[in-house]
Amino acid sequence: MTSSGVLTGKHFFQGDEACAEGAIAAGCRFFGGYPITPSTEIAERLAHRFPEIGGVFIQMEDEMGSMAAVLGASAAGARAMTATSGPGFSLMMENIGLAVMMELPCVVVNVQRGSPSTGLPTLPGQSEVMQARWGSHGDYGLAAFSPWSPQEMFDLTIHSFNVADRYRIPILLMADEVVGHMVERVVIPREDQITRWERKRPDPNNKDAFEPFLAEDPDLVPPLAYAGEGYRVHFTGLTHDELGYPDMSAETHHRLVTRLVEKINYNSEKIVQTEDHFMDDARIVVVSYGSTARSARRAVKDARQEGIPVGFLRLVSLWPFPTNQIRELADHVDSFIVAEMNLGQMALEVERHVRRPVTGVHHAGGAMMAPDRILDAIREVANTGYTHLR
Amino acid sequence: MRTEIRLAGFGGQGIGLAGLILGKAVSLYDGLEAVMTQAYGPEARGGASSTNLVVADRPIDYPFVQEADILVTLSQEAYTRFRDEAKPEALVIIDEDLVQPSPQDSCLKVPATKLAEDLGRRIVANVVMLGFLTATTGLVERESIEDAIKSSVRENVLELNMKAFAAGYEYARKLKADQ
Numbered sequence: 001m002t003s004s005g006v007l008t009g010k011h012f013f014q015g016d017e018a019c020a021e022g023a024i025a026a027g028c029r030f031f032g033g034y035p036i037t038p039s040t041e042i043a044e045r046l047a048h049r050f051p052e053i054g055g056v057f058i059q060m061e062d063e064m065g066s067m068a069a070v071l072g073a074s075a076a077g078a079r080a081m082t083a084t085s086g087p088g089f090s091l092m093m094e095n096i097g098l099a100v101m102m103e104l105p106c107v108v109v110n111v112q113r114g115s116p117s118t119g120l121p122t123l124p125g126q127s128e129v130m131q132a133r134w135g136s137h138g139d140y141g142l143a144a145f146s147p148w149s150p151q152e153m154f155d156l157t158i159h160s161f162n163v164a165d166r167y168r169i170p171i172l173l174m175a176d177e178v179v180g181h182m183v184e185r186v187v188i189p190r191e192d193q194i195t196r197w198e199r200k201r202p203d204p205n206n207k208d209a210f211e212p213f214l215a216e217d218p219d220l221v222p223p224l225a226y227a228g229e230g231y232r233v234h235f236t237g238l239t240h241d242e243l244g245y246p247d248m249s250a251e252t253h254h255r256l257v258t259r260l261v262e263k264i265n266y267n268s269e270k271i272v273q274t275e276d277h278f279m280d281d282a283r284i285v286v287v288s289y290g291s292t293a294r295s296a297r298r299a300v301k302d303a304r305q306e307g308i309p310v311g312f313l314r315l316v317s318l319w320p321f322p323t324n325q326i327r328e329l330a331d332h333v334d335s336f337i338v339a340e341m342n343l344g345q346m347a348l349e350v351e352r353h354v355r356r357p358v359t360g361v362h363h364a365g366g367a368m369m370a371p372d373r374i375l376d377a378i379r380e381v382a383n384t385g386y387t388h389l390r
Numbered sequence: 391m392r393t394e395i396r397l398a399g400f401g402g403q404g405i406g407l408a409g410l411i412l413g414k415a416v417s418l419y420d421g422l423e424a425v426m427t428q429a430y431g432p433e434a435r436g437g438a439s440s441t442n443l444v445v446a447d448r449p450i451d452y453p454f455v456q457e458a459d460i461l462v463t464l465s466q467e468a469y470t471r472f473r474d475e476a477k478p479e480a481l482v483i484i485d486e487d488l489v490q491p492s493p494q495d496s497c498l499k500v501p502a503t504k505l506a507e508d509l510g511r512r513i514v515a516n517v518v519m520l521g522f523l524t525a526t527t528g529l530v531e532r533e534s535i536e537d538a539i540k541s542s543v544r545e546n547v548l549e550l551n552m553k554a555f556a557a558g559y560e561y562a563r564k565l566k567a568d569q
Contacts, residue, residue: 012414183426185417298451
Protein backbone atom coordinates (compact mmCIF):
# COMPACT_ATOMS: atom_id res chain seq x y z
CA MET A 1 0.00 0.00 0.00
CA THR A 2 1.24 3.51 -0.82
CA SER A 3 1.48 6.33 1.72
CA SER A 4 -1.70 7.86 0.35
CA GLY A 5 -3.55 4.62 1.00
CA VAL A 6 -3.83 3.26 -2.54
CA LEU A 7 -3.53 -0.51 -2.61
CA THR A 8 -1.44 -1.68 -5.56
CA GLY A 9 -0.40 -5.03 -7.01
CA LYS A 10 -2.26 -8.20 -7.99
CA HIS A 11 -5.21 -9.37 -5.93
CA PHE A 12 -7.89 -12.05 -5.98
CA PHE A 13 -10.84 -9.77 -5.29
CA GLN A 14 -14.58 -9.78 -5.21
CA GLY A 15 -16.06 -7.17 -7.56
CA ASP A 16 -17.41 -5.22 -4.59
CA GLU A 17 -13.97 -5.15 -2.95
CA ALA A 18 -12.40 -4.04 -6.23
CA CYS A 19 -14.94 -1.23 -6.46
CA ALA A 20 -14.02 0.01 -2.98
CA GLU A 21 -10.32 -0.06 -3.83
CA GLY A 22 -11.04 1.71 -7.11
CA ALA A 23 -12.79 4.48 -5.18
CA ILE A 24 -9.78 4.89 -2.92
CA ALA A 25 -7.42 4.90 -5.91
CA ALA A 26 -9.60 7.59 -7.51
CA GLY A 27 -9.15 9.80 -4.48
CA CYS A 28 -12.62 9.26 -3.06
CA ARG A 29 -12.56 9.97 0.65
CA PHE A 30 -16.27 10.20 1.45
CA PHE A 31 -18.86 7.46 1.54
CA GLY A 32 -22.39 8.03 2.79
CA GLY A 33 -24.52 4.95 2.51
CA TYR A 34 -26.92 2.42 3.85
CA PRO A 35 -25.76 -1.19 3.43
CA ILE A 36 -27.86 -3.39 1.20
CA THR A 37 -27.21 -6.78 -0.38
CA PRO A 38 -25.47 -7.32 -2.78
CA SER A 39 -23.55 -4.05 -2.48
CA THR A 40 -22.79 -4.36 1.25
CA GLU A 41 -19.16 -5.42 0.81
CA ILE A 42 -18.38 -2.04 -0.77
CA ALA A 43 -19.58 -0.22 2.36
CA GLU A 44 -17.96 -2.82 4.59
CA ARG A 45 -14.54 -2.47 2.97
CA LEU A 46 -14.64 1.33 2.93
CA ALA A 47 -15.79 1.43 6.57
CA HIS A 48 -12.66 -0.55 7.34
CA ARG A 49 -10.28 1.26 4.96
CA PHE A 50 -11.33 4.91 5.26
CA PRO A 51 -10.35 5.45 8.92
CA GLU A 52 -6.80 4.27 8.03
CA ILE A 53 -6.39 6.87 5.29
CA GLY A 54 -8.31 9.91 6.47
CA GLY A 55 -11.56 9.19 4.66
CA VAL A 56 -15.04 9.69 6.09
CA PHE A 57 -17.53 6.85 6.21
CA ILE A 58 -21.04 7.62 7.37
CA GLN A 59 -23.80 5.07 7.65
CA MET A 60 -26.86 7.23 7.08
CA GLU A 61 -30.42 6.68 8.22
CA ASP A 62 -31.56 5.60 4.76
CA GLU A 63 -30.73 5.99 1.09
CA MET A 64 -32.34 9.41 0.74
CA GLY A 65 -30.05 10.68 3.48
CA SER A 66 -27.11 8.83 1.94
CA MET A 67 -27.48 10.60 -1.37
CA ALA A 68 -27.95 13.96 0.37
CA ALA A 69 -24.76 13.41 2.38
CA VAL A 70 -22.85 12.55 -0.80
CA LEU A 71 -24.01 15.80 -2.41
CA GLY A 72 -22.99 17.81 0.65
CA ALA A 73 -19.53 16.28 0.56
CA SER A 74 -19.29 16.94 -3.17
CA ALA A 75 -20.27 20.60 -2.74
CA ALA A 76 -17.49 20.88 -0.17
CA GLY A 77 -14.98 19.56 -2.71
CA ALA A 78 -14.72 15.87 -1.84
CA ARG A 79 -14.79 13.01 -4.26
CA ALA A 80 -17.84 11.28 -2.83
CA MET A 81 -19.77 8.10 -3.46
CA THR A 82 -22.46 5.75 -2.27
CA ALA A 83 -23.36 2.16 -3.11
CA THR A 84 -26.73 0.48 -3.10
CA SER A 85 -29.08 -1.94 -4.83
CA GLY A 86 -32.58 -1.70 -6.33
CA PRO A 87 -34.69 -0.62 -3.35
CA GLY A 88 -32.08 1.94 -2.26
CA PHE A 89 -31.56 3.11 -5.84
CA SER A 90 -35.25 4.01 -6.02
CA LEU A 91 -34.97 6.03 -2.81
CA MET A 92 -31.92 7.86 -4.19
CA MET A 93 -33.69 8.95 -7.35
CA GLU A 94 -34.91 12.31 -6.12
CA ASN A 95 -31.49 13.40 -4.91
CA ILE A 96 -29.82 12.04 -8.06
CA GLY A 97 -31.98 14.61 -9.84
CA LEU A 98 -30.75 17.19 -7.34
CA ALA A 99 -27.17 16.21 -8.24
CA VAL A 100 -27.98 16.81 -11.90
CA MET A 101 -29.59 20.18 -11.13
CA MET A 102 -26.80 21.38 -8.80
CA GLU A 103 -24.19 19.85 -11.14
CA LEU A 104 -22.40 18.13 -8.28
CA PRO A 105 -20.08 15.29 -9.35
CA CYS A 106 -20.57 12.02 -7.50
CA VAL A 107 -20.64 8.26 -8.06
CA VAL A 108 -23.60 6.01 -7.26
CA VAL A 109 -22.89 2.29 -7.48
CA ASN A 110 -25.91 0.07 -8.03
CA VAL A 111 -25.12 -3.62 -7.62
CA GLN A 112 -28.34 -4.81 -9.22
CA ARG A 113 -30.32 -7.70 -7.79
CA GLY A 114 -33.59 -9.26 -8.87
CA SER A 115 -36.26 -6.51 -9.01
CA PRO A 116 -38.89 -4.98 -8.70
CA SER A 117 -39.36 -4.12 -5.03
CA THR A 118 -37.31 -6.19 -2.56
CA GLY A 119 -37.18 -8.87 -5.24
CA LEU A 120 -34.24 -11.24 -4.94
CA PRO A 121 -31.75 -9.75 -2.47
CA THR A 122 -28.93 -12.22 -3.08
CA LEU A 123 -29.42 -12.90 -6.77
CA PRO A 124 -28.58 -10.92 -9.90
CA GLY A 125 -30.65 -8.65 -12.13
CA GLN A 126 -30.13 -5.98 -14.78
CA SER A 127 -33.56 -4.46 -14.70
CA GLU A 128 -32.64 -0.91 -13.64
CA VAL A 129 -31.18 0.10 -16.98
CA MET A 130 -34.09 2.37 -17.88
CA GLN A 131 -34.38 3.61 -14.30
CA ALA A 132 -30.74 4.66 -14.57
CA ARG A 133 -31.65 6.79 -17.55
CA TRP A 134 -35.05 8.11 -16.58
CA GLY A 135 -35.59 7.31 -12.88
CA SER A 136 -35.55 10.84 -11.52
CA HIS A 137 -38.20 13.29 -12.62
CA GLY A 138 -37.57 15.72 -15.42
CA ASP A 139 -35.45 16.05 -18.54
CA TYR A 140 -31.81 15.49 -17.79
CA GLY A 141 -28.69 13.65 -18.85
CA LEU A 142 -26.10 11.68 -16.97
CA ALA A 143 -23.76 8.76 -17.59
CA ALA A 144 -23.94 5.11 -16.57
CA PHE A 145 -21.34 2.38 -16.93
CA SER A 146 -21.70 -1.38 -16.76
CA PRO A 147 -18.73 -3.45 -15.50
CA TRP A 148 -18.40 -7.12 -16.45
CA SER A 149 -15.59 -8.24 -14.16
CA PRO A 150 -13.98 -7.44 -10.82
CA GLN A 151 -11.13 -5.81 -12.78
CA GLU A 152 -13.63 -3.52 -14.43
CA MET A 153 -15.32 -2.82 -11.10
CA PHE A 154 -11.94 -1.31 -10.19
CA ASP A 155 -11.22 0.43 -13.51
CA LEU A 156 -14.70 1.81 -14.11
CA THR A 157 -15.02 3.09 -10.55
CA ILE A 158 -11.97 5.27 -11.18
CA HIS A 159 -13.30 6.25 -14.60
CA SER A 160 -16.69 7.10 -13.08
CA PHE A 161 -15.10 9.61 -10.73
CA ASN A 162 -13.16 11.13 -13.63
CA VAL A 163 -16.21 11.51 -15.85
CA ALA A 164 -18.30 12.83 -12.95
CA ASP A 165 -15.67 15.49 -12.28
CA ARG A 166 -15.14 16.39 -15.91
CA TYR A 167 -18.81 17.03 -16.67
CA ARG A 168 -20.18 17.79 -13.20
CA ILE A 169 -22.72 14.98 -13.30
CA PRO A 170 -23.70 12.00 -11.15
CA ILE A 171 -22.35 8.73 -12.56
CA LEU A 172 -24.29 5.54 -12.09
CA LEU A 173 -22.07 2.48 -11.97
CA MET A 174 -24.56 -0.24 -12.89
CA ALA A 175 -23.02 -3.47 -11.69
CA ASP A 176 -24.93 -6.64 -10.95
CA GLU A 177 -24.78 -9.29 -8.25
CA VAL A 178 -22.70 -11.68 -10.36
CA VAL A 179 -19.99 -9.11 -11.00
CA GLY A 180 -20.20 -7.73 -7.45
CA HIS A 181 -19.74 -11.08 -5.76
CA MET A 182 -17.55 -13.07 -8.14
CA VAL A 183 -13.88 -13.27 -7.23
CA GLU A 184 -11.23 -12.87 -9.90
CA ARG A 185 -7.77 -11.42 -10.45
CA VAL A 186 -7.61 -7.64 -10.17
CA VAL A 187 -4.41 -5.87 -11.18
CA ILE A 188 -3.93 -2.44 -9.66
CA PRO A 189 -1.25 -0.31 -11.33
CA ARG A 190 1.27 1.91 -9.60
CA GLU A 191 -0.37 4.99 -8.17
CA ASP A 192 1.42 7.32 -10.60
CA GLN A 193 -0.12 5.35 -13.47
CA ILE A 194 -3.68 5.87 -12.27
CA THR A 195 -5.33 8.59 -14.33
CA ARG A 196 -7.22 11.29 -12.48
CA TRP A 197 -9.03 13.96 -14.43
CA GLU A 198 -9.12 17.31 -12.73
CA ARG A 199 -12.25 19.31 -12.12
CA LYS A 200 -12.71 22.57 -13.96
CA ARG A 201 -12.13 25.25 -11.32
CA PRO A 202 -12.88 28.98 -11.28
CA ASP A 203 -10.26 31.72 -11.55
CA PRO A 204 -9.20 32.54 -7.97
CA ASN A 205 -8.20 36.06 -9.04
CA ASN A 206 -11.69 36.90 -10.12
CA LYS A 207 -13.78 35.72 -7.20
CA ASP A 208 -16.16 38.68 -7.11
CA ALA A 209 -17.23 38.26 -10.74
CA PHE A 210 -17.73 34.50 -10.44
CA GLU A 211 -21.09 33.16 -11.58
CA PRO A 212 -21.28 29.52 -10.41
CA PHE A 213 -23.63 28.32 -13.15
CA LEU A 214 -22.24 30.28 -16.07
CA ALA A 215 -20.97 27.82 -18.68
CA GLU A 216 -18.83 29.85 -21.07
CA ASP A 217 -16.90 26.95 -22.63
CA PRO A 218 -18.28 25.00 -25.61
CA ASP A 219 -18.49 21.87 -23.43
CA LEU A 220 -21.26 23.60 -21.43
CA VAL A 221 -19.61 22.71 -18.11
CA PRO A 222 -19.30 25.58 -15.61
CA PRO A 223 -16.26 25.63 -13.28
CA LEU A 224 -16.92 24.21 -9.82
CA ALA A 225 -16.22 26.32 -6.72
CA TYR A 226 -16.32 24.61 -3.36
CA ALA A 227 -18.28 25.80 -0.38
CA GLY A 228 -16.01 27.75 1.95
CA GLU A 229 -13.47 28.90 -0.61
CA GLY A 230 -14.69 32.49 -0.68
CA TYR A 231 -16.68 32.35 -3.88
CA ARG A 232 -20.32 33.35 -3.72
CA VAL A 233 -22.14 30.12 -4.43
CA HIS A 234 -25.78 29.21 -4.05
CA PHE A 235 -27.00 25.67 -4.66
CA THR A 236 -30.66 24.89 -5.15
CA GLY A 237 -32.87 22.32 -6.79
CA LEU A 238 -35.10 25.12 -7.94
CA THR A 239 -34.62 26.47 -11.41
CA HIS A 240 -31.77 28.95 -11.10
CA ASP A 241 -29.96 31.56 -13.13
CA GLU A 242 -26.21 31.68 -13.75
CA LEU A 243 -25.64 33.09 -10.27
CA GLY A 244 -27.41 30.08 -8.77
CA TYR A 245 -30.39 32.07 -7.52
CA PRO A 246 -33.94 30.78 -8.01
CA ASP A 247 -35.60 32.20 -11.08
CA MET A 248 -39.13 31.05 -11.84
CA SER A 249 -39.26 32.14 -15.45
CA ALA A 250 -39.94 29.79 -18.33
CA GLU A 251 -37.06 31.32 -20.24
CA THR A 252 -34.48 30.60 -17.53
CA HIS A 253 -35.94 27.14 -16.99
CA HIS A 254 -35.67 26.28 -20.67
CA ARG A 255 -32.13 27.64 -20.84
CA LEU A 256 -30.95 25.69 -17.79
CA VAL A 257 -32.61 22.35 -18.56
CA THR A 258 -31.54 22.51 -22.19
CA ARG A 259 -27.95 23.11 -21.15
CA LEU A 260 -28.05 20.18 -18.70
CA VAL A 261 -29.27 17.88 -21.47
CA GLU A 262 -27.02 19.34 -24.18
CA LYS A 263 -24.03 19.05 -21.88
CA ILE A 264 -24.32 15.26 -22.22
CA ASN A 265 -25.28 15.30 -25.90
CA TYR A 266 -22.37 17.57 -26.80
CA ASN A 267 -19.86 15.43 -24.93
CA SER A 268 -21.40 12.02 -25.57
CA GLU A 269 -18.72 10.82 -28.00
CA LYS A 270 -16.17 11.30 -25.24
CA ILE A 271 -18.28 9.46 -22.66
CA VAL A 272 -19.51 6.53 -24.74
CA GLN A 273 -17.46 3.34 -24.42
CA THR A 274 -17.99 0.07 -26.24
CA GLU A 275 -15.96 -3.04 -26.92
CA ASP A 276 -16.38 -5.23 -29.98
CA HIS A 277 -15.00 -8.48 -31.37
CA PHE A 278 -15.42 -10.59 -34.51
CA MET A 279 -17.03 -7.66 -36.30
CA ASP A 280 -15.16 -7.70 -39.66
CA ASP A 281 -17.50 -9.96 -41.62
CA ALA A 282 -20.37 -10.04 -39.11
CA ARG A 283 -23.95 -10.23 -40.42
CA ILE A 284 -25.48 -10.60 -36.95
CA VAL A 285 -24.41 -8.59 -33.90
CA VAL A 286 -25.00 -9.67 -30.31
CA VAL A 287 -25.29 -6.64 -28.02
CA SER A 288 -24.88 -7.22 -24.29
CA TYR A 289 -23.48 -5.67 -21.11
CA GLY A 290 -22.46 -6.47 -17.55
CA SER A 291 -22.26 -10.10 -16.48
CA THR A 292 -24.58 -11.18 -19.31
CA ALA A 293 -21.94 -10.01 -21.78
CA ARG A 294 -19.62 -12.76 -20.50
CA SER A 295 -22.14 -15.37 -21.61
CA ALA A 296 -22.76 -13.46 -24.82
CA ARG A 297 -19.06 -13.49 -25.69
CA ARG A 298 -18.94 -17.25 -25.04
CA ALA A 299 -21.99 -17.78 -27.26
CA VAL A 300 -20.51 -15.67 -30.05
CA LYS A 301 -17.24 -17.62 -29.93
CA ASP A 302 -19.15 -20.91 -30.08
CA ALA A 303 -21.31 -19.68 -32.97
CA ARG A 304 -18.17 -18.62 -34.83
CA GLN A 305 -16.91 -22.22 -34.44
CA GLU A 306 -20.08 -23.26 -36.24
CA GLY A 307 -19.30 -20.82 -39.03
CA ILE A 308 -22.03 -18.29 -38.23
CA PRO A 309 -20.87 -14.73 -39.09
CA VAL A 310 -21.72 -13.12 -35.76
CA GLY A 311 -20.07 -10.23 -33.94
CA PHE A 312 -20.04 -9.14 -30.30
CA LEU A 313 -20.72 -5.62 -29.07
CA ARG A 314 -20.43 -4.86 -25.36
CA LEU A 315 -21.86 -1.68 -23.95
CA VAL A 316 -19.32 -0.49 -21.40
CA SER A 317 -21.30 2.71 -21.06
CA LEU A 318 -25.07 2.28 -21.01
CA TRP A 319 -25.82 6.01 -21.00
CA PRO A 320 -25.38 8.03 -23.05
CA PHE A 321 -26.34 5.33 -25.55
CA PRO A 322 -23.80 4.66 -28.34
CA THR A 323 -26.23 5.86 -31.00
CA ASN A 324 -23.65 6.53 -33.70
CA GLN A 325 -21.84 3.21 -33.25
CA ILE A 326 -25.09 1.25 -33.45
CA ARG A 327 -26.32 3.16 -36.50
CA GLU A 328 -23.01 2.66 -38.27
CA LEU A 329 -23.09 -1.06 -37.50
CA ALA A 330 -26.62 -1.27 -38.85
CA ASP A 331 -25.29 -0.19 -42.25
CA HIS A 332 -23.21 -3.35 -42.42
CA VAL A 333 -25.20 -6.07 -40.65
CA ASP A 334 -28.58 -7.75 -41.13
CA SER A 335 -29.77 -8.34 -37.63
CA PHE A 336 -29.22 -7.54 -33.95
CA ILE A 337 -29.62 -9.71 -30.88
CA VAL A 338 -29.78 -8.06 -27.45
CA ALA A 339 -29.05 -10.30 -24.46
CA GLU A 340 -29.87 -8.85 -21.04
CA MET A 341 -31.11 -9.93 -17.61
CA ASN A 342 -34.42 -8.08 -17.83
CA LEU A 343 -37.53 -8.37 -19.96
CA GLY A 344 -36.34 -6.03 -22.69
CA GLN A 345 -34.90 -2.62 -21.82
CA MET A 346 -31.77 -2.04 -23.90
CA ALA A 347 -33.45 -4.00 -26.70
CA LEU A 348 -35.93 -1.10 -26.92
CA GLU A 349 -33.12 1.39 -27.21
CA VAL A 350 -31.37 -0.62 -29.94
CA GLU A 351 -34.71 -0.96 -31.78
CA ARG A 352 -35.15 2.80 -31.61
CA HIS A 353 -31.92 3.43 -33.51
CA VAL A 354 -31.77 0.76 -36.21
CA ARG A 355 -33.99 -0.29 -39.09
CA ARG A 356 -32.97 -3.89 -38.66
CA PRO A 357 -34.66 -6.75 -36.85
CA VAL A 358 -33.80 -6.79 -33.13
CA THR A 359 -34.20 -10.08 -31.30
CA GLY A 360 -34.28 -9.98 -27.52
CA VAL A 361 -32.89 -12.76 -25.36
CA HIS A 362 -34.40 -11.92 -22.02
CA HIS A 363 -34.74 -13.26 -18.53
CA ALA A 364 -36.27 -11.49 -15.54
CA GLY A 365 -33.21 -12.17 -13.38
CA GLY A 366 -32.26 -14.40 -10.47
CA ALA A 367 -29.57 -16.28 -12.34
CA MET A 368 -26.93 -15.29 -14.83
CA MET A 369 -28.04 -16.10 -18.34
CA ALA A 370 -26.21 -19.20 -19.60
CA PRO A 371 -24.34 -19.00 -22.92
CA ASP A 372 -26.54 -21.75 -24.44
CA ARG A 373 -29.63 -19.58 -24.53
CA ILE A 374 -27.82 -16.87 -26.44
CA LEU A 375 -26.22 -19.44 -28.75
CA ASP A 376 -29.68 -20.85 -29.53
CA ALA A 377 -30.88 -17.36 -30.44
CA ILE A 378 -27.87 -16.80 -32.70
CA ARG A 379 -28.53 -20.09 -34.51
CA GLU A 380 -32.19 -19.28 -34.91
CA VAL A 381 -31.52 -15.80 -36.26
CA ALA A 382 -28.89 -17.23 -38.60
CA ASN A 383 -31.41 -19.77 -39.89
CA THR A 384 -34.49 -17.62 -40.21
CA GLY A 385 -33.11 -14.14 -40.47
CA TYR A 386 -35.37 -12.92 -37.73
CA THR A 387 -36.98 -14.29 -34.63
CA HIS A 388 -38.76 -12.81 -31.70
CA LEU A 389 -37.92 -14.62 -28.47
CA ARG A 390 -39.53 -12.36 -25.93
CA MET B 391 -8.67 -26.33 -20.75
CA ARG B 392 -11.49 -25.54 -18.34
CA THR B 393 -11.73 -27.31 -14.99
CA GLU B 394 -14.70 -26.86 -12.69
CA ILE B 395 -14.10 -27.44 -8.99
CA ARG B 396 -16.61 -27.49 -6.15
CA LEU B 397 -15.52 -27.55 -2.52
CA ALA B 398 -18.37 -28.31 -0.13
CA GLY B 399 -19.00 -28.94 3.52
CA PHE B 400 -20.94 -27.35 6.34
CA GLY B 401 -20.66 -23.75 7.56
CA GLY B 402 -17.57 -23.18 9.69
CA GLN B 403 -15.31 -25.70 7.96
CA GLY B 404 -13.49 -22.97 6.09
CA ILE B 405 -14.81 -23.95 2.68
CA GLY B 406 -14.79 -20.33 1.51
CA LEU B 407 -11.21 -19.76 2.65
CA ALA B 408 -10.07 -22.95 0.94
CA GLY B 409 -11.59 -21.74 -2.33
CA LEU B 410 -10.00 -18.33 -1.92
CA ILE B 411 -6.55 -19.85 -1.33
CA LEU B 412 -6.87 -22.16 -4.30
CA GLY B 413 -8.13 -19.38 -6.58
CA LYS B 414 -5.34 -17.06 -5.48
CA ALA B 415 -2.73 -19.74 -6.07
CA VAL B 416 -3.99 -20.39 -9.55
CA SER B 417 -4.62 -16.85 -10.73
CA LEU B 418 -1.92 -14.85 -8.94
CA TYR B 419 0.96 -17.31 -8.70
CA ASP B 420 0.38 -19.95 -11.38
CA GLY B 421 -0.47 -17.65 -14.27
CA LEU B 422 -3.78 -19.34 -15.05
CA GLU B 423 -7.25 -17.81 -14.92
CA ALA B 424 -9.60 -18.49 -12.01
CA VAL B 425 -13.05 -17.32 -10.98
CA MET B 426 -14.60 -18.07 -7.62
CA THR B 427 -18.31 -17.89 -6.89
CA GLN B 428 -20.33 -18.72 -3.79
CA ALA B 429 -23.99 -19.14 -2.99
CA TYR B 430 -25.22 -16.18 -0.95
CA GLY B 431 -28.89 -16.87 -0.29
CA PRO B 432 -30.63 -18.41 2.71
CA GLU B 433 -29.68 -21.74 1.15
CA ALA B 434 -26.07 -20.87 1.97
CA ARG B 435 -26.82 -20.56 5.69
CA GLY B 436 -26.31 -23.74 7.72
CA GLY B 437 -26.55 -27.05 5.96
CA ALA B 438 -24.37 -27.62 2.95
CA SER B 439 -22.15 -24.71 1.93
CA SER B 440 -20.08 -24.66 -1.20
CA THR B 441 -17.41 -22.67 -2.98
CA ASN B 442 -17.05 -22.95 -6.70
CA LEU B 443 -13.99 -22.39 -8.84
CA VAL B 444 -13.48 -22.38 -12.54
CA VAL B 445 -9.85 -22.71 -13.60
CA ALA B 446 -8.79 -22.22 -17.20
CA ASP B 447 -5.79 -21.39 -19.36
CA ARG B 448 -7.64 -18.53 -21.08
CA PRO B 449 -10.07 -15.81 -19.95
CA ILE B 450 -13.19 -17.30 -18.40
CA ASP B 451 -16.52 -16.18 -19.84
CA TYR B 452 -19.17 -18.09 -17.90
CA PRO B 453 -18.04 -17.98 -14.27
CA PHE B 454 -20.25 -20.64 -12.70
CA VAL B 455 -19.66 -24.32 -12.11
CA GLN B 456 -22.18 -26.31 -14.16
CA GLU B 457 -20.88 -29.87 -13.81
CA ALA B 458 -17.90 -30.18 -11.51
CA ASP B 459 -14.83 -32.05 -12.73
CA ILE B 460 -13.53 -32.12 -9.18
CA LEU B 461 -15.78 -32.37 -6.12
CA VAL B 462 -14.35 -32.15 -2.61
CA THR B 463 -16.80 -32.86 0.22
CA LEU B 464 -16.28 -32.48 3.94
CA SER B 465 -19.79 -33.43 5.08
CA GLN B 466 -22.41 -36.05 4.28
CA GLU B 467 -25.00 -33.43 3.42
CA ALA B 468 -22.63 -31.78 0.97
CA TYR B 469 -21.86 -35.11 -0.67
CA THR B 470 -25.54 -36.03 -0.94
CA ARG B 471 -26.50 -32.67 -2.31
CA PHE B 472 -23.70 -32.09 -4.79
CA ARG B 473 -22.60 -35.53 -6.03
CA ASP B 474 -25.29 -35.77 -8.68
CA GLU B 475 -24.59 -32.23 -9.91
CA ALA B 476 -20.97 -33.17 -10.61
CA LYS B 477 -19.91 -35.17 -13.65
CA PRO B 478 -20.44 -38.92 -13.20
CA GLU B 479 -16.73 -39.43 -13.87
CA ALA B 480 -15.69 -36.48 -11.65
CA LEU B 481 -12.75 -36.81 -9.31
CA VAL B 482 -14.48 -36.99 -5.93
CA ILE B 483 -12.47 -36.45 -2.77
CA ILE B 484 -14.14 -37.04 0.60
CA ASP B 485 -13.28 -36.77 4.27
CA GLU B 486 -13.59 -40.49 4.93
CA ASP B 487 -14.68 -40.04 8.56
CA LEU B 488 -17.49 -37.65 7.69
CA VAL B 489 -18.79 -38.93 4.37
CA GLN B 490 -20.24 -42.32 3.47
CA PRO B 491 -20.20 -42.37 -0.34
CA SER B 492 -22.53 -44.39 -2.55
CA PRO B 493 -21.13 -47.92 -2.91
CA GLN B 494 -20.57 -47.59 -6.66
CA ASP B 495 -18.80 -44.23 -6.36
CA SER B 496 -15.02 -44.52 -6.53
CA CYS B 497 -13.84 -41.68 -4.32
CA LEU B 498 -10.46 -40.67 -3.06
CA LYS B 499 -10.61 -40.88 0.72
CA VAL B 500 -8.66 -38.78 3.16
CA PRO B 501 -9.11 -38.43 6.93
CA ALA B 502 -8.75 -34.65 6.65
CA THR B 503 -10.45 -33.73 9.92
CA LYS B 504 -8.56 -36.42 11.81
CA LEU B 505 -5.22 -35.26 10.36
CA ALA B 506 -6.13 -31.73 11.40
CA GLU B 507 -7.00 -32.90 14.91
CA ASP B 508 -3.60 -34.59 15.10
CA LEU B 509 -2.09 -31.15 14.52
CA GLY B 510 -4.17 -29.80 17.38
CA ARG B 511 -6.90 -27.86 15.49
CA ARG B 512 -9.67 -29.51 13.50
CA ILE B 513 -10.36 -26.13 11.93
CA VAL B 514 -7.48 -26.63 9.48
CA ALA B 515 -9.10 -29.68 7.87
CA ASN B 516 -9.83 -27.39 4.88
CA VAL B 517 -6.13 -26.77 4.32
CA VAL B 518 -5.32 -30.47 4.81
CA MET B 519 -7.78 -31.05 2.00
CA LEU B 520 -6.00 -28.45 -0.16
CA GLY B 521 -2.72 -30.30 0.39
CA PHE B 522 -4.34 -33.55 -0.66
CA LEU B 523 -5.97 -31.90 -3.68
CA THR B 524 -2.68 -30.33 -4.78
CA ALA B 525 -0.78 -33.62 -4.62
CA THR B 526 -3.53 -35.62 -6.33
CA THR B 527 -4.57 -33.35 -9.18
CA GLY B 528 -1.45 -31.49 -10.23
CA LEU B 529 -3.85 -28.62 -10.94
CA VAL B 530 -1.70 -26.12 -9.12
CA GLU B 531 1.95 -25.86 -8.06
CA ARG B 532 2.73 -26.60 -4.43
CA GLU B 533 4.72 -23.35 -4.12
CA SER B 534 1.78 -21.35 -5.45
CA ILE B 535 -0.59 -22.74 -2.84
CA GLU B 536 1.97 -22.10 -0.13
CA ASP B 537 2.35 -18.50 -1.30
CA ALA B 538 -1.43 -18.15 -1.33
CA ILE B 539 -1.69 -19.50 2.21
CA LYS B 540 0.95 -17.01 3.36
CA SER B 541 -1.04 -14.11 1.96
CA SER B 542 -4.39 -15.35 3.24
CA VAL B 543 -4.03 -16.40 6.90
CA ARG B 544 -2.91 -14.54 9.99
CA GLU B 545 0.73 -14.75 11.04
CA ASN B 546 -0.08 -16.55 14.31
CA VAL B 547 -1.71 -19.48 12.50
CA LEU B 548 0.56 -19.56 9.46
CA GLU B 549 2.77 -22.37 10.73
CA LEU B 550 -0.25 -24.47 11.66
CA ASN B 551 -1.72 -23.99 8.19
CA MET B 552 1.56 -24.84 6.47
CA LYS B 553 1.75 -28.03 8.55
CA ALA B 554 -1.84 -28.85 7.68
CA PHE B 555 -1.10 -28.37 3.99
CA ALA B 556 1.98 -30.61 4.24
CA ALA B 557 0.00 -33.28 6.13
CA GLY B 558 -2.60 -33.50 3.35
CA TYR B 559 0.06 -33.40 0.66
CA GLU B 560 2.15 -36.19 2.24
CA TYR B 561 -0.94 -38.32 2.88
CA ALA B 562 -1.76 -38.22 -0.82
CA ARG B 563 1.80 -39.10 -1.78
CA LYS B 564 1.81 -42.06 0.58
CA LEU B 565 -1.55 -43.21 -0.74
CA LYS B 566 -0.17 -43.09 -4.27
CA ALA B 567 3.00 -44.95 -3.26
CA ASP B 568 0.94 -47.69 -1.57
CA GLN B 569 -1.10 -48.32 -4.69
